[in-house]
Amino acid sequence: MAKKKKSKQARTEFRKHHQGRVRKSDLTRDFNLGDQERLADAVKNERVSGKGDLTRRRTVADAKASSGADPNTAVGRTASPLVPGRVTCVYGLNSIVLTDDGQRVECTIRQILKSLSIEQRSAVVAGDRVQIRIEDEHSGTIEHVEPRRGVISRTSRGQQHILVANVDYLLIVTSAAEPDLKPALIDRYLLTAQQCSLRPIVVINKIDLVDPASYQQVAAVYATMGIRVLMTSAESGLNIEYLRALLHGKQTALSGQSGVGKSSLLNAVQPGLGLAVATVSRDNQKGRHTTTASRLFPIDGGGAVFDTPGIRQFQLWDITAEEVAGLMPDLRPYVSQCRYPNCLHLSENECAVKDAVADGRIDARRYDSYCHLLEDDLLLAKK
Numbered sequence: 001m002a003k004k005k006k007s008k009q010a011r012t013e014f015r016k017h018h019q020g021r022v023r024k025s026d027l028t029r030d031f032n033l034g035d036q037e038r039l040a041d042a043v044k045n046e047r048v049s050g051k052g053d054l055t056r057r058r059t060v061a062d063a064k065a066s067s068g069a070d071p072n073t074a075v076g077r078t079a080s081p082l083v084p085g086r087v088t089c090v091y092g093l094n095s096i097v098l099t100d101d102g103q104r105v106e107c108t109i110r111q112i113l114k115s116l117s118i119e120q121r122s123a124v125v126a127g128d129r130v131q132i133r134i135e136d137e138h139s140g141t142i143e144h145v146e147p148r149r150g151v152i153s154r155t156s157r158g159q160q161h162i163l164v165a166n167v168d169y170l171l172i173v174t175s176a177a178e179p180d181l182k183p184a185l186i187d188r189y190l191l192t193a194q195q196c197s198l199r200p201i202v203v204i205n206k207i208d209l210v211d212p213a214s215y216q217q218v219a220a221v222y223a224t225m226g227i228r229v230l231m232t233s234a235e236s237g238l239n240i241e242y243l244r245a246l247l248h249g250k251q252t253a254l255s256g257q258s259g260v261g262k263s264s265l266l267n268a269v270q271p272g273l274g275l276a277v278a279t280v281s282r283d284n285q286k287g288r289h290t291t292t293a294s295r296l297f298p299i300d301g302g303g304a305v306f307d308t309p310g311i312r313q314f315q316l317w318d319i320t321a322e323e324v325a326g327l328m329p330d331l332r333p334y335v336s337q338c339r340y341p342n343c344l345h346l347s348e349n350e351c352a353v354k355d356a357v358a359d360g361r362i363d364a365r366r367y368d369s370y371c372h373l374l375e376d377d378l379l380l381a382k383k
């Protein structure tokens with residue numbers, strides 16, 4: 001409740017701030033809502049109107065009607081046309097944009113978007129579809145951000161911080177050996193996928209190092225929940241073709257512990273990437289994980305894989321103990337049948353989840369994972 005109040009207040013502050021800006025810069029449209037689409041419209045209008053020049057103050061529709069030209073291409077002054085692309089990486093107020101025709105352009109963010117980024121922290125994020133104006137060979141300005149879908153975000157100090165936008169899949173890479181498979185870790189990644197409404201793909205890599213039969217049961221439990229599980233070997237090429245087909249045309253966020261073979265898999269899926277494999281020392285590895293730069297690897301024929309350091313090793317950012325069972329497709333059907341509405345399915349009596357574990361309707365290992373997560377992390381953190 002307090003949170004809601006706070007965010008309403010923050011929105012009001014934000015609105016006031018931007019209304020001020022709008023007047024200052026002579027924008028012609030109402031700027032009340034301050035959401036991204038309206039903001040982008042306002043940016044267009046600002047461009048069309050020009051600062052302080054009343055004779056050029058026109059709406060986008062006017063400009064279209066009278067000139068027949070795309071108002072994005074600046075009325076009254078010559079400017080290069082807008083070019084569509086995708087943000088691969090954001091650092092401070094600068095971004096790297098990969099245009100649809102394959103140019104890599106270092107972009108600043110248009111002034112009005114910048115002020116949004118101070119208020120909401122995420123004016124432009126990795127994965128955003130944008131329109132940019134190229135100024136010279138390798139630099140430009142982001143003029144417009146398309147509405148987002150499929151975002152991976154976390155909340156810090158009451159504000160949503162988006163790590164990557166426009167994602168279809170969460171690729172959860174694990175290894176059968178070196179390091180050993182940790183199903184409990186897969187379960188954690190799955191919670192985040194569920195929470196962010198991303199389709200997960202679980203990859204068990206390095207399957208060449210073990211007897212695949214030893215992982216059939218783990219894989220089958222996920223498969224019954226409708227989760228795709230793939231046993232791969234970057235070494236032998238097993239299932240690489242299949243993985244490539246899955247990723248084709250999709251935006252995929254990469255996750256998984258260090259050393260499981262993420263770079264090796266990407267190199268195999270997309271020959272020519274030439275990603276460094278396991279050459280980093282322990283010290284360097286630490287450094288790598290603290291970097292905030294994210295990378296995007298385009299897939300031939302469409303689609304891309306995002307490697308965003310904050311996503312590689314998820315923390316359970318915004319998940320509360322009470323939410324976990326509802327985010328697990330195998331536990332969820334039983335939750336409403338427990339005697340106590342606030343049942344955490346740990347030591348309570350008349351718990352439908354525990355009954356389902358006892359007679360095998362819920363996999364015991366998954367339930368174990370659930371208990372560890374709550375007891376070791378979420379409830380402990382509360383104490």
Ligand SMILES: Nc1nc2c(ncn2[C@@H]2O[C@H](COP(=O)(O)OP(=O)(O)OP(=O)(O)O)[C@@H](O)[C@H]2O)c(=O)[nH]1
Nearest residue numbers: 206233234235257258259260261262263264277278
């Ligand atoms: N046997 C076997 N080894 C593999 C396979 N895939 C990767 N490896 C080896 O595992 C080690 C780690 O591979 P990477 O691709 O660097 O792993 P990563 O997940 O990208 O590691 P970080 O960059 O630290 O996150 C390397 O020595 C690879 O050669 C595989 O399918 N089979």
Ligand SMILES: [Zn+2]
Nearest residue numbers: 338343345351
């Ligand atoms: Zn219960």
